[in-house]
Amino acid sequence: GQSLEQPSEVTAVEGAIVQINCTYQTSGFYGLSWYQQHDGGAPTFLSYNALDGLEETGRFSSFLSRSDSYGYLLLQELQMKDSASYFCAVRDRAPWGSARQLTFGSGTQLTVLP
């Protein structure tokens, strides 16, 4: 079946660097995405990795190792506004249908302290 594992909570201080890991087990893997969700808000797209390596977008970077079924989101120069939930999601071929789907992890609640 499909499963994603990520830590439930991470705490860091303003200005620090934090890494949120995601391991996955799935079939027909196509790529790993990351989404941010503030309390009461909608998820917003952060990044997508289809190939091994690091993708950088401003203060955020995302890494993928397909051979290890592992990825991470790296947040640098943390700001208070980065306090949110972060979800990894795999794009794969779901068992209930033939189309490619996004399957989400349970999310990591990041708390940034002053």
Next chain:
Amino acid sequence: NAGVTQTPKFQVLKTGQSMTLQCAQDMNHEYMSWYRQDPGMGLRLIHYSVGAGITDQGEVPNGYNVSRSTTEDFPLRLLSAAPSQTSVYFCASSQAQGLGYEQYFGPGTRLTVT
């Protein structure tokens, strides 16, 4: 450009009632989907559509129906509401279900079934 809009924002239903959650997008996206999010959990796919007239089931389709008569609209119908359907419902759209396409989420509908 309004993006993805959802109505209503909040809804309270009694067990056994039916209702339709509305979703519309103005980005001419082919792919639309409905997710539900329960407290402390990720998003689970209910139904999705790869274009007008084409819909399919996701991970948790029971108790829900969808239709896609136009590219813009993708309503979700609850046939006979149950307390287990208390959740936050998000509609999302993307250019295609292919690799790396960012999904744009609506603001969500918070549904309580008593």
